[in-house]
Amino acid sequence: MVNRQFILAARPEGMIRETDFRLVESTVPPLREGEMLVRARYLSVDPYMRGRMSAARSYAPSVDIGQVMTGGGVGEVVESRQAAFRIGDIVNFQMGWQEYAISHGENVRKVDASLAPISTAVGILGMPGLTAYYGVTEICAVKPGETFVVSGAAGAVGSAAGQIASIRGAHAVGITGGQKKVDYILRELGFHEAIDYKANPDITSALRDACPHRVDAYFDNVGGATTDAVLAYLNTFARVGICGQISQANDGAPSPGPRMYRHLLVARARVQGFLIWDFTRQEEALVDLANWIASGDLRYHEDVIEGFENMPKALIGLFLGENIGKRVVRVA
Amino acid sequence: MVNRQFILAARPEGMIRETDFRLVESTVPPLREGEMLVRARYLSVDPYMRGRMSAARSYAPSVDIGQVMTGGGVGEVVESRQAAFRIGDIVNFQMGWQEYAISHGENVRKVDASLAPISTAVGILGMPGLTAYYGVTEICAVKPGETFVVSGAAGAVGSAAGQIASIRGAHAVGITGGQKKVDYILRELGFHEAIDYKANPDITSALRDACPHRVDAYFDNVGGATTDAVLAYLNTFARVGICGQISQANDGAPSPGPRMYRHLLVARARVQGFLIWDFTRQEEALVDLANWIASGDLRYHEDVIEGFENMPKALIGLFLGENIGKRVVRVA
Numbered sequence: 001m002v003n004r005q006f007i008l009a010a011r012p013e014g015m016i017r018e019t020d021f022r023l024v025e026s027t028v029p030p031l032r033e034g035e036m037l038v039r040a041r042y043l044s045v046d047p048y049m050r051g052r053m054s055a056a057r058s059y060a061p062s063v064d065i066g067q068v069m070t071g072g073g074v075g076e077v078v079e080s081r082q083a084a085f086r087i088g089d090i091v092n093f094q095m096g097w098q099e100y101a102i103s104h105g106e107n108v109r110k111v112d113a114s115l116a117p118i119s120t121a122v123g124i125l126g127m128p129g130l131t132a133y134y135g136v137t138e139i140c141a142v143k144p145g146e147t148f149v150v151s152g153a154a155g156a157v158g159s160a161a162g163q164i165a166s167i168r169g170a171h172a173v174g175i176t177g178g179q180k181k182v183d184y185i186l187r188e189l190g191f192h193e194a195i196d197y198k199a200n201p202d203i204t205s206a207l208r209d210a211c212p213h214r215v216d217a218y219f220d221n222v223g224g225a226t227t228d229a230v231l232a233y234l235n236t237f238a239r240v241g242i243c244g245q246i247s248q249a250n251d252g253a254p255s256p257g258p259r260m261y262r263h264l265l266v267a268r269a270r271v272q273g274f275l276i277w278d279f280t281r282q283e284e285a286l287v288d289l290a291n292w293i294a295s296g297d298l299r300y301h302e303d304v305i306e307g308f309e310n311m312p313k314a315l316i317g318l319f320l321g322e323n324i325g326k327r328v329v330r331v332a
Numbered sequence: 333m334v335n336r337q338f339i340l341a342a343r344p345e346g347m348i349r350e351t352d353f354r355l356v357e358s359t360v361p362p363l364r365e366g367e368m369l370v371r372a373r374y375l376s377v378d379p380y381m382r383g384r385m386s387a388a389r390s391y392a393p394s395v396d397i398g399q400v401m402t403g404g405g406v407g408e409v410v411e412s413r414q415a416a417f418r419i420g421d422i423v424n425f426q427m428g429w430q431e432y433a434i435s436h437g438e439n440v441r442k443v444d445a446s447l448a449p450i451s452t453a454v455g456i457l458g459m460p461g462l463t464a465y466y467g468v469t470e471i472c473a474v475k476p477g478e479t480f481v482v483s484g485a486a487g488a489v490g491s492a493a494g495q496i497a498s499i500r501g502a503h504a505v506g507i508t509g510g511q512k513k514v515d516y517i518l519r520e521l522g523f524h525e526a527i528d529y530k531a532n533p534d535i536t537s538a539l540r541d542a543c544p545h546r547v548d549a550y551f552d553n554v555g556g557a558t559t560d561a562v563l564a565y566l567n568t569f570a571r572v573g574i575c576g577q578i579s580q581a582n583d584g585a586p587s588p589g590p591r592m593y594r595h596l597l598v599a600r601a602r603v604q605g606f607l608i609w610d611f612t613r614q615e616e617a618l619v620d621l622a623n624w625i626a627s628g629d630l631r632y633h634e635d636v637i638e639g640f641e642n643m644p645k646a647l648i649g650l651f652l653g654e655n656i657g658k659r660v661v662r663v664a
Contacts, residue, residue, distance in 0.1 A: 059568075059598050223593045232586075236391075242597045254564075254590035261555045262586060265574045265605035266390050273597035 001028040006097035006311055008063045012053055015250045015319065018312040020053065021069060021097075028100050036082040038075035038091055038101050040331040043308070044122035045071070045315040046156070047221075050249040059275060069097040069311075074111060074121045085110075092121040097311050099331055115290050117302075123326035124160055124300040125289055131243060131276045132160035132219075133285045136168065139241035139274045140217035144169030147211045149230055152221030152246060153191065154181035156326035160289075161219045162191045163298050170217070173210045175203070175226055177321055184324050189299055203229040214238075222247040224255060231260040231271070238269040249319060301325030307332060333360040338429035338643055340395045344385055347582045347651065350644040352385065353401060353429075360432050368414040370407035370423055370433050372663040375640070376454035377403070377647040378488075379553075382581040391607060401429035401643075406443060406453045417442075424453040429643050431663055447622050449634075455658035456492055456632040457621055463575060463608045464492035464551075465617045468500065471573035471606045472549035476501030479543045481562055484553030484578060485523065486513035488658035492621075493551045494523045495630050502549070505542045507535070507558055509653055516656050521631055535561040546570075554579040556587060563592040563603070570601040581651060633657030639664060 002025055009022040031037055051058040052070050063070050073095035077085050082105045085091065090111040095101040111121040123129060135157070142148050148165035152158040153174025162172040162185060174185040177198040185191040193210040200206045203226055207215070214235040220227050223245035231240065248255055264271060279285075292298035303323040305314040308331045318327060334357055341354040363369055383390040384402050395402050405427035409417050414437045417423065422443040427433040443453040455461060467489070474480050480497035484490040485506025494504040494517060506517040509530040517523040525542040532538045535558055539547070546567040552559050555577035563572065580587055596603060611617075624630035635655040637646040640663045650659060 057598065059600065220593065223591065227593055228591070242593050245594050245597060248591070248594060254592065254594060256588050257591040258586035259555065259560070259580070259589040260586065261552065261559055261574050261603075261605075262577045262580060263605075264603060265577060265607075268391065268605045268607055268610060270602060270604040271593075271596060272602040273593075273595075273600045275597075275600055278600060 001100065002026070003028045003098055003100045004308060005068045005099075008053060008065055008067055008069050010065070011055060012050075012250070016050060016053065016312070016316050018316070021312045023309065028102070031079055031081045031102065033081050034104055035102050036077050036080040036085050036105065038095065038103060039078045040073045040075045040095055040099050040101065040308070041090075042119040042122060042328045042330055043071060043073040043095065043097060043311060044127075045311065045318060045327050045329060046127070047244050047246045047249060047318055049315055050319070070094060071097050072122045072127060073101070074118050075101065090118050090121075092126060099308055116293060119302055119304070119328050119330075120300070122328060123156055123302060124293065124298070125286055127276055128156035128326055129160050129289050129300075130279070130282055130285055132157045132164055133289060134276065134279045135219050135241045135243050135274060136161050136164040138279070139272050140165070140219055140239045142168045142170045142217050145171075146216035147171045147173065147213055147235070148217045148219070149173045149175065149207070149211065149215050150219040150221070151175040151226050151230070152244065153185050153194070154324050155221060156323075157243060158219070158221050159185065159189055159325055160298065160300065163189055164292075165217070165219075166190060166192070167292060167297050171211075175222075181324060184301070188301070197226060204233065207233050219243060220245075224248055225257065228257045228260065231263050231269075232258075234263060234267040234269045236267050238267050240269060240271040242271060242273040246319065303327040305329045333432065334358070335360045335430055335432045336640060337400045337431075340385060340397055340399055340401050342397065343387060344382075344582070348382060348385065348644070348648050350648065353644045355641065360434070363411055363413045363434065365413050366436055367434050368409050368417050368437065369411040370427060370435060371410045372405050372407045372427055372431050372433065372640070373422075374451040374454060374660045374662055375403060375405040375427065375429060375643060376459075377643065377650060377659050377661060378459070379576050379578045379581060379650055381647055382651070402426060403429050404454045404459060405433070406450050407433065422450050422453075424458060431640055448625060451634055451636070451660050451662075452632070454660060455488055455634060456625065456630070457618055459608055460488035460658055461492050461621050461632075462611070462614055462617055464489050464496055465621060466608065466611045467551050467573045467575050467606060468493050468496040470611070471604050472497070472551055472571045474500045474502045474549045477503075478548035479503045479505065479545055479567070480549045480551070481505045481507065481539070481543065481547050482551040482553070483507040483558050483562070484576065485517050485526070486656050487553060488655075489575060490551070490553050491517065491521055491657055492630065492632065495521055496624075497549070498522060498524070499624060499629050503543075507554075513656060516633070520633070529558060536565065539565050551575060552577075556580055557589065560589045560592065563595050563601075564590075566595060566599040566601045568599050570599050572601060572603040574603060574605040578651065635659040637661045
């Protein structure tokens with residue numbers, strides 16, 4: 001059986017290019033005892049992937065040149081010599097950018113297709129949804145009546161984070177770029193306020209309007225000048241979760257900005273970088289998320305790109321801000 | 333009875349000048365019921381005072397022009413119409429920059445002169461010592477075997493912080509300026525390593541030498557480029573306490589530096605501004621500190637400036653790095 005795979009062909013300098021990947025074909029080897037073969041149905045593209053393409057120090061090893069690009073996916077078991085999985089099971093794991101993946105069953109999650117479309121296993125009921133959940137509830141520790149700000153508010157993580165903060169009783173303010181995304185988070189997701197950083201480059205002044213009582217909790221997906229502005233406008237004992245830095249993703253060295261240490265001292269604020277890996281007991285969080293989806297309190301949008309061959313384009317588009325909600329690639 | 337007081341005469345622009353204060357004389361009014369009169373014995377000068385002289389937002393109100401400058405002190409009760417305090421009691425409170433202060437007894441701590449010299453009530457057994465204690469044990473949450481770095485390591489807070497981290501089993505590394513201070517923290521205080529930022533402006537490279545296992549906890553008293561360098565060299569799950577920013581104290585707007593958000597994300601590190609006010613149950617901490625002093629595990633040095641009239645000079649000298657240990661002014 002022929003497998004198509006995207007391998008890392010070059011380390012990007014600055015913005016990712018399609019030529020940083022190469023599409024190759026290989027033959028799927030026969031399964032050994034304990035293995036199963038999974039056919040990809042949806043593959044995820046996420047901002048963190050930029051880090052894996054780079055040789056710079058990060059929280060996970062880089063993908064080597066010539067290696068299959070890393071990434072999560074949802075697929076169907078098509079052959080199994082693994083006792084815990086049967087043909088037809090829908091599973092979620094780090095499949096990589098390929099149409100078929102072989103797994104021993106470790107770190108593989110079975111997906112309950114009755115809860116929601118299976119693509120959500122890499123979205124609202126997967127890594128992005130869980131990241132939003134723990135970022136809001138544990139890292140930002142949002143309390144009723146507080147002002148919560150999230151950047152990248154129309155993205156997979158940000159759109160969930162604002163709604164979860166709302167569910168928790170906070171005043172949810174989203175920072176995003178463009179009227180379409182503003183309309184989405186205000187009208188479809190019920191954010192209380194939106195700041196369009198493209199229309200209002202003076203984020204400081206926009207924050208004052210949107211957050212008359214300053215900012216108690218900030219969920220950062222973007223970094224850069226947006227984060228500088230929010231950190232200068234924190235309330236006493238504010239909590240900041242650093243989840244992503246998409247505005248800086250294609251830069252090499254850290255960009256220059258005003259040092260924010262004094263702001264943290266004056267506010268006695270806490271800034272914390274976090275990853276979803278650091279949170280266990282994800283089953284409980286998934287129950288909450290599924291219940292909120294069922295009740296209509298938590299909405300999500302999927303931005304589905306058709307065709308495995310479009311993986312590189314789909315990823316590049318994330319950094320151009322093309323997506324509303326979670327971007328996934330449907331594998332034919 | 334004549335009282336001498338320093339009032340704030342002007343808000344400093346940049347570095348404090350002596351002319352920002354004015355020495356005035358006034359008559360001590362007669363005590364009312366519930367009041368006591370305290371004669372200053374030692375007055376404290378501390379970096380935080382720069383913030384009180386400025387109109388910029390901080391964690392405490394500014395001193396108004398014409399008002400007595402704020403500050404802590406240790407004094408002796410010389411008259412009392414306050415049932416809880418008797419003539420001869422040694423007390424510590426925010427006396428302000430004056431030879432005599434009247435108090436109702438609120439937020440006044442009685443000083444046990446048998447424990448240590450009474451001047452330590454504004455030093456190792458007072459605000460600076462407690463700040464070091466809680467910064468190391470709670471904010472930096474130092475654990476045995478970890479690498480602990482403190483900037484401003486020869487100052488009142490930093491010198492205590494490094495020793496407390498050592499007592500807690502950490503590898504204590506101090507960053508300070510000049511050979512004299514390096515010798516002090518290594519030879520007299522028993523720090524494991526010292527970095528002289530004046531002799532080695534490349535702090536990044538000095539950190540690599542002094543901290544082969546990166547930095548698990550950082551206690552920041554200075555800010556600026558020193559803090560940039562440490563934050564770029566944190567270990568996974570590192571904790572950073574922002575206690576002071578003396579290198580930036582005389583600046584207006586935040587100075588520019590590399591944005592450190594990505595470093596915090598990669599390390600999943602936590603940065604937290606803190607103030608000693610936010611910690612209660614200080615009696616327990618004082619018992620620990622006094623015991624460590626008695627056992628010889630915790631040493632301190634006092635830099636005593638003679639004469640009330642030298643308060644402004646004494647404060648200015650802090651920002652010139654003149655002091656080793658806690659600077660106090662002895663009031664004649």
